[in-house]
Amino acid sequence: MLAGLTNVTFEFGARILFENATWHIQPNERIGLVGFNGTGKSTLLKLLVGQYSPSEGTVERSRTTTIGYLHQDLLSFDTNESILQVALGAFERVLQLEKEIEELGIELEKTGDENTLIAYTDRLHEMDTLDGYTIHHRTEEVLQGLGFDNASLQRPYKEFSGGWRMRVLLAKMILMAPDLLLLDEPTNHLDLPSIEWLEKYLVHYQGSVVIVxxxxxxxxxxxxxxxxxxxxxxxxxxxxxxxFQKEKEIRTDLQQRAYENQQDYIRQQERFIERFKAKASKAAQAQSIVKRLDRLERVEEVIVERPDIRINFQVDKVPGKVLVELKDITKKFGDNTIVEHTSAEIDRGDKIALIGANGKGKSTLLRIIAGIEQFEGDRRWGHNVEESFYAQHQLESLDLNNTVLDEMKTCGAQKTELELRTLLGCFLFSGDDADKKIKVLSGGEKARVALAKTIVSKANFLMLDEPTNHLDMHSVDLLIDSLNRYQGTIIMVSHDRYFISKVANKIWEIDDHAIKVFDGGYEEWVEWKERMARNAAGKGQPEKKQEKKAEPAPAPKPEPVAAKPVVNAPINKELKKELQKQQKALSELEQKIDSLNKQKVEKEALLADPSTYADKNKFIETESSLKTINASLKDLNAQYETAFEKVMELEEQANK
Incomplete structure (x- = not known):
């Protein structure tokens, strides 16, 4: 075991994040850590590296285990060193050896001392053992894989934005090759080619990896x-x-059924106690059942932590067939050409994913379409186009003195306050969060407000720049559902391939300074690109024989859930069938007894009425009926006791 938790409980004030949690990380595991925002995923990683201490239980780490932890807080690091030097910091011992070898070499030239020669030779041997002569090549290879070109490697680290800095630190972490690599949202600052490179690299990584x-x-x-x-x-x-998604659905269903069965069992026991607690012959048995219920390990009810609310768009106007037409567009930043003499058009109903590596100009092209970026060429709006543009710079347009709810009211959607609060819940602003001032929100929270304002508008054309960056999986699913039901047109930039694959029906790729249009979804585009690459390499194959992408094969059986155990263990079919039969008979007897008790109350009420005695026949009939009912009740209660004891006996056998 590299590291793990045993019976760990962790609390933030009065709030319990984990309770009796156990998890052991073994060598060569690749683990995804998932959960809704706020459930404590990042906290869990901090427990593993020792930044937090548990309230109860133990955090275990092998003495020889090395741990690398990539997280957003690392962005506070700053230096004048080049990004190549920062990444080379992963090889601290090798860099020290390089310096010592250089110093010993100079001294050896001067003195020719034998001890110096031995020390020099030892350093060379250690350098060779550590494969130290390849560190520059390996570092450059990793940095290039994460999107840096050769010209950038010598640029100072401090000149780069937060996203690029995180890539440098990721490269350094990978090069350190720790036994356990903890990555907190590593793809947030990567473009598609870099994500694909990281996938290939980590699949063959020799250590264990935990990914949020x-x-x-x-x-x-x-x-x-x-x-x-x-x-x-x-x-x-x-x-x-x-x-995980399929198995969780099965487990949730089993847990809910176990909960409902246990509740039925508890109600049955409580009815028996209520009926027989005053009866001398059954008082001891009733008391025994009370104690058994007190000791019962309760199954938790399945609670949906976040409801599946629907984001409903309202589109006031239907636009013409062509919403935007780009003709002979050219855009350059100095010597950096984004697009040159390229043309394209956006038609009504298009849901376009704009794809390309970082630096290719996706966001720039989106701004050109929105009309807020200068360019050469011609951009024309179609008829009745009402656009809404979401991008990071829109955070600056939020009124800092407004509450989140007030800011939503400014976008003219004519929704009620309840509808706006419901929508904000989807964007992770629940309860009192909607009444927070914009000025106290984090950057991510402001981005979610800006996205919510875009979604709630009545626009028939949406331009979205990285809309999923600050959403958890559940919220992404809700956004996908709403965009699929949206009757308008969309063009979006996103590195979330799942999101693109579920929404886009057309792909625009910026390649060779031109817009290349692919009329199809993301997965079709990927298959087409792979086929073209094979053909270009002289290895083309017929379409029917396309190779399937290798994916980790899920194991057929899950590990036991680290949760409270279900009360009833598996039982054999015959015993289960007999138990169900007896439980059904018991339930039928209860219904009959309840029905007779109601009739008994009615007959007793008649006998208490003086008018009954005025009619001799009515009195005789009522009295006779009451005697019959009492006799039947006596018989049914005897049957009920026998059936109940039989059920108890079968349940004890089932629980052995």
Whole structure:
């Protein structure tokens, strides 16, 4: 075991994040850590590296285990060193050896001392053992894989934005090759080519990897185990993300059925206690049942932590067939050409994903379409186009003195306050969060407000720049559902391949300074690109024989859930069938007894009425009926006791 938690409870004030949680990380595991925002995924990683201490339980780490932890807080690091030097910091011992070898070489030239020669030779041998002569090549290779070109490697680290800095630190972490690599949202600052490179690299990584990510494609290709933080417990699934979703649905259904069965059992026991607690012959048995219920390990009801609300768009005007026409567009930043003499058009109903590596100009092209970026050429709006543009710079247009709810009211959607609060809940502003001032929100929270304002508008043309960056998986699913029902037109920039694959019906790729249009979804585009690449390499194959993408195969059986155990263990079919039969008979007897008790009350009421005695026949009939009912009740109660004891006996056998 590299590291793990044993019976860990962790609290933030009065709030319990984990309770009696156990999880052990073994060598060579690739694990996805998932859960709704706020459930404690990042906290869990901080417990593993020792930044936090548990309230109860133990955090275990092998003395020889090395741990690398990539997280957003690392962005506070700053330096004048080049990005190549920062990444080379992963090889601290090798860099020290290089310096010592250089100094010893100079001294050896001067003195020729034998001890100096031995020390020099020892350093050379250690350098060779550590494969130190290849560190520059390996570092450049990793940095290039993460999107840096050769010209950037010598630029100072401090000149780069937060996203690019995170890539440098990721490169350094990878090069350090720790036994356990903890990655908190590593794909947030990567473009598609860099994500694909990271996937390939990590699949062959020799150590264990734990990844917190909302990128379903990344998790499906990368991990062979999912750990879910849910209801203060850690639930473990042996498989990729798709396997986890299917298996969780099965487990949730089983848990809910177990809960309902237990509730039926509890109600049955309580009815017996109520009926027989005053009866001397059954008082001891009733008291025994009371004690048994007190000791019963209760099954928790399945609670939906976030409801599946629907985001409903309202489109006032229907635009013409062509919404935007781009003709002979050219855009350059100095010597950097984004697009040159390129043309394209956006038609009504298009849902376009704009794809390309970072630096290719996706966001620039989106701004050109929106009309807020200068360019050469011609851009024409179609008829009746009402646009709404979401991008990071829109955060500056938010009124800092408004509450989140007030800011939503400014976008003219004519929705009620309840409808706006419901929508904000989808964007992770629940309860009192909607009454917070914009000025106290984090950058991510402001971005979600800006996105919510875009979604709630009555625009028939949406331009979205990285709309999923600050949403968890559940919120991404809700956004996908709403965009699929949206009757307008969309063009979007996103590195979330799952999101693109579920929404886009057309792909625009910026390649060779031109817009290349692919009329189809993302997965079709990927297959087409792979086929073209094989053909270009002289290895083209007929379409029917396309190779399937390798994905981690989910294991057929999950590990036991680290949650409270279900009361009833598996039982054999015959015993289960007999138990169900007796339970049904018991239920039928209860219904008959209840029905007779109602009749008994009615007859007793008649006998208490003086008018009954005025009619001799009516009196005789009523009295006779009451005697028959009492006799039947006596018989049915005897049958009920026998059936109840039989059920108790069968349940005891089933629980052995």
């Amino acid at each position: 990510s909302h990128d379903k494609y990344f998790l499906n290709r990368m991990v062979t185990k999912i750990v879910e933080v849910y209801q203060r417990q850690l639930h473990i699934y042996n498989g990729n993300y798709d396997f």
